[in-house]
Amino acid sequence: MCLGVPGLLVERSQPAEDLAFGVVEFAGVRRRVCLACVPDALEGDYVIVHAGIAISRIDPIEAQRVFAYLNEIGDRDGWTEGAPL
């Protein structure tokens, strides 16, 4: 369960529709996505999309946390730093 794919919100539609929609881009593929559950997501944000709806807005600061975790727990072995973002 739950294929949720991160994509870039490139366009929010006009709020005149009964449900908020927008266009999300995944590696060059664009799809119309329902944004009703992410009212705070703005164009330029990344959202996670599942079954045609955005279920969360990716928090860029928290996203970085995973790369700092090893350092936090004292993993010091002269490895090169983690992935660039």
Added chain:
Amino acid sequence: MTKLQNPLAASLPGACPLPHLAGDRILLAHGEGARLTRRLIREILLEAFDNEFLRPLSDAALLPPSVGRLVMTTDGYVVSPLFFPGGDIGKLAVYGTVNDLAVCGAEPLYLSLGFIIEEGLPLEVLRQVVYSIRDAARLCSVAVVTGDTKVVPRGAADGLFVHTTGIGRMRPGIDLGPHRVQPGDRVLVSGTVGDHGIAILSAREGLDLGPTLQSDTAPLHELVRSLFESVIDVHFLRDPTRGGVSAVLHELGDAAGLSVVLDEPSVPLAEPVRGACELLGLDPLYVANEGKLVVIVAPQDAERALVCLRQHACGREAAIIGEIASMTPPQVLVRAPLGALRVLDEPTGAPLPRIC
């Protein structure tokens, strides 16, 4: 049966002002062999394919004697929709047949063309498919030498089915096949995988994934010829259509009694196809291609084969993706980025999008 779609809605160039043939749709009578059939042949088919072999319109084509062995292939084309991003059923039929001949080591020469048309198909659709076949055949320097037309009642075909037979002449000195494949041989692919299947899935299922997804429908005979002309000793050639690269490698493995190990990060993938596969939960190794080659050569020839492929427009993204191994029973294995091996199973039906 799905409602007959008119695929022409947005995609046609300006229509040719040909006279109406008994209205603008195919009728059952068009397949009965009488007046309407002759008009159809004359006004659409012969007009597009005129050549010395077809012109007599006899029941069979009289072909010149051949020097060298003949190669023959046959195929049915039932794609839906008839027109899709990057191609159409006509192009697919010609290139698919030409490619089947080319990967056997033959130079493609002649095609037969059979149409099974659903009653009610707009004549304009048939005409556009025929023009597409004409243009594709010219590009491949093959002649359409004989054909057949049948019309079936509404609902019995998905608009149009096309059936072909291709005849080619075997190039001298070519010996291809599973019997030539050895452990240590390198597996190459001529470009990005999964393009066609994703484009079709997107168009057919209305997945609304945007215009960047295009089928890779293309003729490969030039690419193949340049491989042979570079004096590379090709052991095995196949074009991976339905079932994708996985299907070809399984067939090979079974026939040769050998295993294949693929390096996952090496498999070329176009960004939009990658995005679509991620979104739909599909593995591109199972998705159909229509303009790609799987090439297997001895290890010392791999780099040269790669350079040769990359010199062509159709081969720019060519890559070495794996190796033949001697483990039994024969398996197709994929090495993931972290180093672990997994079994790539045989495709068991069309890949389906998933949410899980």
Added chain:
Amino acid sequence: MKYVDEYRDVHLAERLLDQIRRTVTRPWTIMEVCGGQTHTLIRSGIDRLVPEGLRLVHGPGCPVCVTSLEQIDRALAIAAQPRVIFCSFGDMLRVPGTSRDLLQVRAEGGDVRIVYSPLDAVRIAREHPNREVVFFAVGFETTAPATALAVWQAKRLALRNFSMLVAHVLVPPAMEAILGTRTNRIQAFLAAGHVCTVMGYEDYRTLAERYRVPIVVTGFEPVDLLEGILMTVRQLESGRYEVENQYARSVRREGNLPARNILADVYEVCDRPWRGLGILPRSGLCLRPAYHDFDAERRFSVESVTAIEPAECRSGEVLQGLIRPDQCAAFGTLCTPDHPLGAPMVSSEGACAAYWKYGRSQDRTIPGTSMR
């Protein structure tokens, strides 16, 4: 792809694996709940790269696998009806009912269509006012907001020809059922990151405390899973049993409030039978009375077939993590992807299918090749 590629970084993954190896001193058994996590673990080989004593058990996180046989048979009966356009996620098409699956119903003339989103089914209903459009609402809490929005939209549009066959199930009751069995050996959970994206992780605190199991909300990419496993073994080794959130870029403690609101508006919690696990109380979602007009179960009176599970199918034990798929006598013999006995063999997330596809190669080095 941003927010995907970084979490597949091999060097980071190797560092995390290394740290896991250095942390583990005793055998531990961890269950990952979500089928998407199972998929990644096996596909990336993580389950074979972790230290010997660390056992990863694949849980019932495959809503396709756990949809009850009765509900599948009901779906098949509805799909076979002449005026119906039956819309479903691709996952469900090959799941076997008592005697056939949706693909066979399609072959027999049923109008069965794959949709990527339940909102597409609503669109189909608008485009075909003379047909009955039914959507098969399968899935965990992750998928429920999408189906809720679909039926909410259908109601706003006053569509008369749209209904849903609801089979949603909830994760925490399943985790509790597993922890509560006498034979339970699970010592920690990797909780499903997208389920928690919607619902948050407050519910898991009582579970963690009552059963003394660490629960780490985890994402789906290799780096996420390795980090989640590392956080879990660090807790296990130090005797802690807390709820932690590895997938913080998507999951907040309270979850997604607009999504939870739409769920509360459309659905209520009810008892639900799980294939292989039996009826779990308060483990499913059902349409509230205000939406009963859109309930396919009420709209279509289909003959209730006595759903008969094949005797040889041990999917229940597999789903609970009590046996591995290859420990079932039918695995690879009576039961294969071509002729599956139960859903875990059909669904791409099912433990049996995953084992079949990915788990059969044990070798790390390949004789006769130059590959490392």
